[in-house]
Amino acid sequence: xxxxxxxLKDIAKVAGVSTATASLALAGDPRVNIKTKRNVxxxxxxxxxxxxxxxxxxxxxxxxxxxxxxxxxxHNAFTHxxxxxxxxxxxxxxxxxxxxxxxxxSPTETDEAASYDLILKNRRxxxxxxxPASIKDSNILRIVESGYPVVYLGRWHHDDVLTVERDxxxxxxxxxxxxxxAGRKRILHVTGPQSFQVSIDxxxxxxxxxxDYKVLFEPQLVVEADYTMESGYExxxxxxxxxxxxxxxxxxxxxxxxxxxxxxxxxxxxxxGDVAVVGYDNIEMATMTHPTLTTxxxxxxxxGRIAAEKLIHKLTNKGTAEGIEDKQSVVPAKxxxxxxxxxx
Amino acid sequence: xxxxxxxLKDIAKVAGVSTATASLALAGDPRVNIKTKRNVxxxxxxxxxxxxxxxxxxxxxxxxxxxxxxxxxxHNAFTHxxxxxxxxxxxxxxxxxxxxxxxxxSPTETDEAASYDLILKNRRxxxxxxxPASIKDSNILRIVESGYPVVYLGRWHHDDVLTVERDxxxxxxxxxxxxxxAGRKRILHVTGPQSFQVSIDxxxxxxxxxxDYKVLFEPQLVVEADYTMESGYExxxxxxxxxxxxxxxxxxxxxxxxxxxxxxxxxxxxxxGDVAVVGYDNIEMATMTHPTLTTxxxxxxxxGRIAAEKLIHKLTNKGTAEGIEDKQSVVPAKxxxxxxxxxx
DNA sequence: ATGAAAGCGCTAACAG
DNA sequence: CTGTTAGCGCTTTCAT
Numbered sequence: 024x025x026x027x028x029x030x031l032k033d034i035a036k037v038a039g040v041s042t043a044t045a046s047l048a049l050a051g052d053p054r055v056n057i058k059t060k061r062n063v064x065x066x067x068x069x070x071x072x073x074x075x076x077x078x079x080x081x082x083x084x085x086x087x088x089x090x091x092x093x094x095x096x097x098h099n100a101f102t103h104x105x106x107x108x109x110x111x112x113x114x115x116x117x118x119x120x121x122x123x124x125x126x127x128x129s130p131t132e133t134d135e136a137a138s139y140d141l142i143l144k145n146r147r148x149x150x151x152x153x154x155p156a157s158i159k160d161s162n163i164l165r166i167v168e169s170g171y172p173v174v175y176l177g178r179w180h181h182d183d184v185l186t187v188e189r190d191x192x193x194x195x196x197x198x199x200x201x202x203x204x205a206g207r208k209r210i211l212h213v214t215g216p217q218s219f220q221v222s223i224d225x226x227x228x229x230x231x232x233x234x235d236y237k238v239l240f241e242p243q244l245v246v247e248a249d250y251t252m253e254s255g256y257e258x259x260x261x262x263x264x265x266x267x268x269x270x271x272x273x274x275x276x277x278x279x280x281x282x283x284x285x286x287x288x289x290x291x292x293x294x295x296g297d298v299a300v301v302g303y304d305n306i307e308m309a310t311m312t313h314p315t316l317t318t319x320x321x322x323x324x325x326x327g328r329i330a331a332e333k334l335i336h337k338l339t340n341k342g343t344a345e346g347i348e349d350k351q352s353v354v355p356a357k358x359x360x361x362x363x364x365x366x367x
Numbered sequence: 368x369x370x371x372x373x374x375l376k377d378i379a380k381v382a383g384v385s386t387a388t389a390s391l392a393l394a395g396d397p398r399v400n401i402k403t404k405r406n407v408x409x410x411x412x413x414x415x416x417x418x419x420x421x422x423x424x425x426x427x428x429x430x431x432x433x434x435x436x437x438x439x440x441x442h443n444a445f446t447h448x449x450x451x452x453x454x455x456x457x458x459x460x461x462x463x464x465x466x467x468x469x470x471x472x473s474p475t476e477t478d479e480a481a482s483y484d485l486i487l488k489n490r491r492x493x494x495x496x497x498x499p500a501s502i503k504d505s506n507i508l509r510i511v512e513s514g515y516p517v518v519y520l521g522r523w524h525h526d527d528v529l530t531v532e533r534d535x536x537x538x539x540x541x542x543x544x545x546x547x548x549a550g551r552k553r554i555l556h557v558t559g560p561q562s563f564q565v566s567i568d569x570x571x572x573x574x575x576x577x578x579d580y581k582v583l584f585e586p587q588l589v590v591e592a593d594y595t596m597e598s599g600y601e602x603x604x605x606x607x608x609x610x611x612x613x614x615x616x617x618x619x620x621x622x623x624x625x626x627x628x629x630x631x632x633x634x635x636x637x638x639x640g641d642v643a644v645v646g647y648d649n650i651e652m653a654t655m656t657h658p659t660l661t662t663x664x665x666x667x668x669x670x671g672r673i674a675a676e677k678l679i680h681k682l683t684n685k686g687t688a689e690g691i692e693d694k695q696s697v698v699p700a701k702x703x704x705x706x707x708x709x710x711x
Numbered sequence: 712a713t714g715a716a717a718g719c720g721c722t723a724a725c726a727g
Numbered sequence: 728c729t730g731t732t733a734g735c736g737c738t739t740t741c742a743t
Contacts, residue, residue: 028490030736041714046738056712076489077430078736081421081719088469106451114472123491124470125432128458145420146372146720147467252655281655308652311596311625374720385730390722400728422720425735490736 029070038066049074085149089117089334090125093154104306105323109176112327113152120335150334152176172337174330178220179351185337187330187352191221194319194356195228198273198301201317201358203236205365207271207299213258213283215250215275222247225275225303243267248279255282263290270298271364277302277309277318284312284363295365305359314362326354373414382410393418429493433461433678434469437498448650449667453520456671457496464679494678496520516681518674522564523695529681531674531696535565538663538700539572542617542645545661545702547580549709551615551643554582557602557627559594559619566591569619569647587611592623599626607634614642615708621646621653621662628656628707639709649703658706670698 035045040059048055048063066072080086091113093106117124125148150172167175167184174185202210212229215222226245233240246262248254255274259282262269272287274280280302284294292298294314302309305320329352379389384403392399392407410416424430435457437450461468469492494516511519511528518529546554556573559566570589577584590606592598599618603626606613616631618624624646628638636642638658646653649664673696680692 028736031738032736042737043715043739044713047713050738054712059712073489075425075736076491077421077425078719079738081419081425081721081735082737082739084719086421110470114470118472126454126458126468126470128462145417147420278655285657308655311622311652313629372720375722376720386720387722387731388729391729394722398728403728419720422735423722425719425737426721426723428735 028075029072030075031072034063034067034070034072037070038063080146084146085338086123086147087121088123088125088148089331089338090127090148090151091154092127092151094128104304105321108323109154109327112324112329113331114327115324116328116331116335120339122331122335149338150174152330152334172334174334176326176330182350185333185350187326187333187354189321189323189326190353190355191224192228192231193353194303194321195225195273196232197228197356197358198303198319199229199232200236201360201364202271202273202299202301203232203238205271205299208238209241209269209271210244211262211267211269211272212245213255213272213274213279214245214247215279217247222275229273244269248275250276250278252278252282252285255279256286257282259283259286259290272298272300274300274302277304277306277316280316280318280363281308281312284316295363299365300363302363309359309361312363317361317364318359320357320359322354322357329354372419373416374419375416377414378407378411378416381414382407424490428490429682430467430491431465432467432469432492433675433682434471434492434495435498436471436495438472448648449665452667453498453671456668456673457675458671459668460672460675460679464683466675466679493682494518496674496678516678518678520670520674526694529677529694531670531677531698533665533667533670534697534699535568536572536575537697538647538665539569539617540576541572541700541702542647542663543573543576544580545704545708546615546617546643546645547576547582549615549643552582553585553613553615554588555606555611555613555616556589557599557616557618557623558589558591559623561591566619573617588613592619594620594622596622596626596629599623600630601626603627603630603634616642616644618644618646621648621650621660624660624662624707625652625656628660639707643709644707646707653703653705656707661705661708662703664701664703666698666701673698 031042031045031049034049035042038045038059040048040063044055044059045063045067048060049067051060076087091110114124116122151166151174153167153173153175155175155177167173167179168181174187176187178188179186199210199212210229210233212226214226217223217226229245230240243265244267246258248258255278258279259272263286272280272283274283280300284300287294287298287300294300300316302316302318305318309316309318333352375386375389375393378393379386382389382403384392384407388399388403389407389411392404393411395404420431435454458468460466495510495518497511497517497519499519499521511517511523512525518531520531522532523530543554543556554573554577556570558570561567561570574584587609588611590602592602599622602623603616607630616624616627618627624644628644631638631642631644638644644660646660646662649662653660653662677696
């Protein structure tokens with residue numbers, strides 16, 4: 024069971040050359056005689072030689088690895104649906120470039136700083152992709168502005184920092200515009216907590232669309248909830264009690280939209296007849312409701328891909344796609360039209 | 368921006384000792400003088416010294432890292448809902464033990480073998496957790512039976528292999544039993560493709576429960592679908608056309624259960640009045656349907672935790688929890704009672 | 712075209 | 728108690 028690993032030395036010995044030559048031969052260096060090269064390769068293949076990357080890393084001072092760091096805080100939960108998609112995008116690019124992915128959670132919020140530092144300083148990874156926990160985080164600040172190779176998944180107030188962000192403003196604009204174009208004028212916006220940047224941005228997108236379509240913004244048409252389905256349900260109930268009249272709902276996420284639909288159906292309103300509904304996120308559930316939910320999709324796999332490309336570009340200067348040179352990228356959201364808004 | 372990393376040598380120089388002493392001092396070796404130790408620690412702290420783990424790994428011949436390998440094949444999609452949970456369980460244990468997690472997808476099926484080998488042979492990780500793609504996979508076979516430190520998430524036909532598996536049989540038994548206890552006798556079982564071991568096991572659990580409760584198994588009450596919501600819908604339609612009578616449905620997963628509920632509602636059957644429904648998986652959506660869906664939960668975080676513990680135990684001989692000594696573990700499923708079956 | 716030797720950062724055996 | 732030395736596996740001058 025205790026298998027000895029065959030090293031370059033073994034190959035060299037068997038092939039009757041020095042390790043230096045063996046190394047060069049396997050690296051395909053043109054200086055080495057073609058016959059020797061063939062021979063070394065033959066031996067390596069026969070002995071199933073696999074280079075030890077730790078040795079190589081030590082020498083090269085790089086690990087060919089990037090780390091994805093995400094704080095495992097409870098309220099991060101509502102971003103979870105995207106996590107797998109993000110991962111898919113990232114891994115796709117990494118695999119293409121022969122990089123590895125180190126996944127790192129910060130166990131507790133206070134340990135975060137340490138965690139970030141370690142990963143980079145201990146040379147386990149050459150760069151990191153940072154999935155933000157909340158709007159402000161002094162720990163993140165340090166690492167992001169330290170000049171280390173970091174891609175931040177969100178907005179950052181400093182132009183030197185590489186970032187990839189989704190377009191919450193634009194997505195909300197799209198959603199609102201869709202309702203406006205369908206002739207709806209009184210759009211109830213169920214927002215998430217306004218302490219989150221996401222919620223603020225989506226509200227702004229909503230406002231801007233109204234403005235562009237010359238519809239007066241009415242503060243009473245904005246009701247705050249907390250991104251859960253239940254809170255979406257209650258938001259409608261509250262609006263009802265307040266006797267607010269509206270012909271459509273734009274919810275800050277799909278869960279709230281689904282809660283809202285339930286509430287509306289309980290109240291006997293038809294969707295989209297009486298009230299049209301748009302959500303945000305395009306979670307799987309949006310395809311299964313009745314009626315199916317029109318919503319905004321955020322291509323998290325694209326975000327992952329761009330982030331990985333940016334980082335690898337910074338690390339290796341090998342650009343793999345266009346636009347990678349830009350420090351900041353905003354990935355546009357997409358309108359996914361289903362039944363809950365009528366039309367097609 | 369090109370920061371020089373401070374190494375042990377730097378610490379030693381500044382502290383006026385040899386690197387050996389510095390190393391011992393930082394390792395807390397009792398042989399080194401307390402004053403020297405303090406001094407070295409002082410210097411290390413002041414210079415913000417972080418040991419280079421690559422160097423350490425090379426020396427120690429271990430990476431303090433385990434890899435999670437999962438094949439990124441399309442039909443793996445239906446297992447996705449669990450992936451994040453699994454990850455949570457794994458990382459929790461790894462963090463506790465100071466291990467790192469390397470995530471590895473096999474880009475294509477043919478590359479899998481290579482991918483498995485590499486991770487271990489190139490010494491990037493000390494052990495791996497294997498998330499199986501399909502029932503049979505000759506690539507997996509090699510690595511699992513190679514004697515390398517591997518934990519396989521599923522069943523394996525060889526007793527020496529470390530495995531952690533969920534209990535599909537038991538879960539299906541629970542679901543069926545729940546219906547039987549509620550007085551339902553004609554349980555329609557909507558299965559997934561019988562080419563998957565999951566589907567087979569769940570069908571077996573269903574049969575066994577019937578048998579234990581002295582209810583005759585009727586083959587016509589088993590209809591095969593493909594784990595999508597649409598197929599669940601169609602399964603009911605087909606059963607209807609075949610004029611099969613039933614008073615309840617046990618679906619092989621929640622998606623099909625939801626599809627089935629839709630179909631039943633379209634047909635004017637009340638749930639659970641006319642037909643009780645149980646799903647499997649406890650996806651988030653199960654809490655949002657109307658009525659909410661009674662289902663079976665598989666604690667994937669527990670599976671992840673056990674897998675990580677087993678592996679670390681094998682690697683370090685440090686047992687962190689009971690039952691880790693066992694080569695094989697089966698993690699029991701749990702019945703989650705909601706509205707779709709009536710009762711409470 | 713090939714080999715000898717140095718060194719990446721760390722630890723451990725052995726002296727002193 | 729501390730320093731010297733060697734070596735983990737690899738690559739890369741620098742000689743030959």
